[in-house]
Amino acid sequence: MLYLAVFFFIDIKCAQLSSSFKFSQQSKHDIHQHPLTFIESPTIIDVPKRFNCSWCHEPLIDAIYLCPDCPFIIHKKCLDELPTEIDHLTHRLHPLILNCSDSDYLCNLCQKSTVEDKSRHQHPFTLLRRQDSFICDACGTEGNYILYICSTCSLMVHKDCTSLPRIIKFSRHDHCIFHKYFLKGLTRQDCKICFNEVKLDRGSYSCRKSGCNYVVHVNCVLENKSFYEVIEDEKQCAELEEKSMQSIRVIEVNEAGEAAKIEHLSHQHCLALADKMEEEIDRKCDGCMLPISNIFYYCPECPFFLHKTCAELPRIKQHWFRQSNATPDFNSFKTCDFCSQRCSGFFYEIEEYWDMCIRCAKVADIIECEGHQHFLFFDFKCEEKCNGCRERCQYGTFRCGKCRFALDFGCLTLPHSALHKIDEHKLKLTYRDDKEKSYCDICEQDRDPGLWYYSCSTCDTSAHIEYVLGQFPFLKDGSIMAYHIYNHNYLHDLKFFRKVEGFPECSRCGKFCQEEILKCEKFACNYIVHYKCRYS
Structure with a gap:
């Protein structure tokens, strides 16, 4: 039995502790929804000893009122003294009215409502109401009026935080x-x-x-x-x-304890460990398509190379972008959904929906970037323009917590250096230009000094990123693309090439092919198309 007033509830025994009673003219017998039967001597009808008075909770010795339809029993003297309306110190705004229903309202003072889930917290939490706000011990944020307490641990928490x-x-x-x-x-x-x-x-x-x-x-x-x-x-x-098992099987180990010879799931031959190229050739990693610059694995039988970090990527990866298993695809010719680059090499498939190239997959969600003085972290909600290219970021942004600096995956995974015939040295990725007016030495047009670019400090050469890297910087010559020819009933595996000998005609547009072509190398098949004509 409870007293209540507009979403405020208090048990009768708690109300007794400190209140001023004010009786109304309502009949005392209306406190219960069923008719009550008066019994002068409970012992005559042998009322079970396990029942107590619903008001004072004392044994049933004196005269009582009993409900034949439910286990409601009350001493006659309690009923005679029972106020139907009270003023109480804990709720000074309204009078509290006696609640006669069997509803599950709970008292705010005696804390009879408990929440117990030992898989979340070892002790039960008890409901408590208060007039002011509090700071939740479970999540550290503010709460108002309704809280749950653990008296053993001296904790105050939100209701939702009882089940964290x-x-x-x-x-x-x-x-x-x-x-x-x-x-x-x-x-x-x-x-x-x-x-x-x-x-x-x-x-x-x-x-x-x-x-x-x-x-x-x-x-x-x-x-x-x-x-x-x-x-x-x-x-x-x-x-x-x-x-998260690795994609390699170790065959030999060197004196330093490193895997000197391995088998990798992506390649048919064994791979050997090396720390430098025997020839000064601009080789690229077949996993991430970036230049080989540090310790790597190579195939002694064919031109196949992998950075050590690319070779050691797990076969099943719990990627931070989604809480699901990302699985590798080692024979890919796809567009990365994150950096928007067309790539050959290794990909991770996330939720069978997202294709993520290895360059993007290796990026942590909290990073240091040479182009900014502060840490950057990935914010799924941020839609700022990228400071490197001024393009609007998709699916979130790497942003700075201290200033309005943002980067997308495309700029973050650019090669730190690149070769181009415009300069004998490697061009370095550069993040700022103090000149008021800048110039591209390749296209011979003005360049926005606020955007990233490649430069050589020795020769004072500078150029747009797209002209240095070209249209397909992450596609390897000979990469295979499955291609459906609409006037045939089968798939052709076409190989990508940047250059082609002679001037063959494009099978689609009829013009001469010179650069970026797809070619079928099956016997007696002369099918060749410009890359841009592949779907025309």
């Missing part, structure tokens, strides 16, 4: 992260999602791995359910890490 998952696997971190109500032994920490400060004396999610100081706000990490998975058992964490 204890362990989650977040797509933007390699390890499982755990919910903690406070963190010890750390200095100031910034959330790795929003880059605002995490209060160490409030709830957050953090990584337990030694040396890993990954900490995030509760509300930031749980904002989108597609980016995390709830882990019910800590043993699952180890199982998830085991899934």
Whole structure:
């Protein structure tokens, strides 16, 4: 039985503690929805000892009123003394009216409402109402009026925070992260999602791995359910890490303990480890299509090369862009959905919908960039224009938490250097030009000094990025593209080439072919098209 007033409820025993009673003319027998039967001596009818008075909760010794339809019993003396309306100190705005229903309203003072889920918290939480706001110990944000408390741990939390998952696997971190109500032994920490400060004396999610100081706000990490998975058992964490197996099998190990000879899933021959090219040739990695510049694997039998980091990428990757398994495609000729570049080489397929080239897949969600003085982090909601190319960013942006600087995947994965016949030296990717007016030495047109470009400081050469790299910087000659010829009933595997000998006619437009062509190399097939004519 409760007293209530516009969404405020209080148990009768709590109301007794401090109130001034004011009786109305309502009949006392109207306190219950069913007719009540008067019994002068309960012992005569042998009322079970397990029942107590619904008002005072004392044993049923004296005269009572009993409901034949439900287990409602009340002492006659309690009914005679029972006020139908009271003024109470805990709710001074309105009088509290006796609630006669069997509804599940709960008292705010005696805290009879409890929430218990030991998989989330080891003790039950109890409902409490208060007149002012509070700071939730579980998520560190403000709450108003309605809260749940754990008296054992001295915690005050939002209702939703009583059931926070204890362990989650977040797509933007390699390890499982755990919910903690406070963190010890750390200095100031910034959330790795929003880059605002995490209060160490409030709830957050953090990584337990030694040396890993990954900490995030509760509300930031749980904002989108597609980016995390709830882990019910800590043993699952180890199982998830085991899934990310490498794509290599080690054949030989050198004295330094490195894999000197391997088999890779993408290639039919064994690969050997090397740290420099025997010839001064501009070789590219067959995985990411970037120049070979540091330690790499090569095939002794054919011209196949892989950066060591590309070779060691896992066969199943938990990529931070989505909380799902990303699987590799080693024989690709696709457009990357992130940098928008047409690429051969390795791709990851995410949710069977997104195609991500290896260059983009290797980018972490928090990065340092030579073109900016602060850390950048990926913000799924940001739609700023990229500072490198001034194009509007899709699917989110790498942005700075301290200033309005943003980069897209396309600029972030550009080669740091490139060769071009305009200069005998390698041209370096350059991020700012202090000149008021700039000039491109390839197209011989004005260049926007606010955009990124390639330059040689020795020769004072500078040029637009697109003219230095060309139209297809990440396509390898001989890359195979499955191609359907509409006037035939079969697929042709066409090979991509930047140059072609002679001047063959395009099978589509009839004009001479010189650059960027697709060619069928099957016996007795002379099919050849300009790359731009492939779908015309």
